[in-house]
Amino acid sequence: MSYIPACPVCTMENTYQDGDNYVCADCAHEWPMSAGAEENKESDGIVRDANGNVLADGDAVILIKDLKVKGSSIVLKKGTKVKSIRLGAESDGHEVDCRMDSGNFMLKASFLKKA
Numbered sequence: 001m002s003y004i005p006a007c008p009v010c011t012m013e014n015t016y017q018d019g020d021n022y023v024c025a026d027c028a029h030e031w032p033m034s035a036g037a038e039e040n041k042e043s044d045g046i047v048r049d050a051n052g053n054v055l056a057d058g059d060a061v062i063l064i065k066d067l068k069v070k071g072s073s074i075v076l077k078k079g080t081k082v083k084s085i086r087l088g089a090e091s092d093g094h095e096v097d098c099r100m101d102s103g104n105f106m107l108k109a110s111f112l113k114k115a
Helices: 035-043
Strands: 015-018 021-024 031-032 061-064 087-089 094-100 102-108 113-114
Touching: none
Parallel strands: none
Antiparallel strands: 015 021, 021 031, 061 113, 087 094, 094 102
């Protein structure tokens, strides 16, 4: 049986093969089966949002998914606009530093889209 990887965007394991691509049934993200193309995309140091757009310091982004904050009862709601983000050193995949009404957070770029 062949190995089908988890989705690189939402990290869910509900993925399937469709021709030369893998497809995530949860977020509808498609990526090529060739691992080399995805590795180059991640290792080039460029931070990209869920749609593949390049993010830069000062950009405005929108959350594409409700996010529960670990250790508290705060939930960051889908559709929340965050202005003036900062790209930080990648620590555990959390590349984007942002300030919201409920506090300062480090978020994964895969849960954001450029506004």
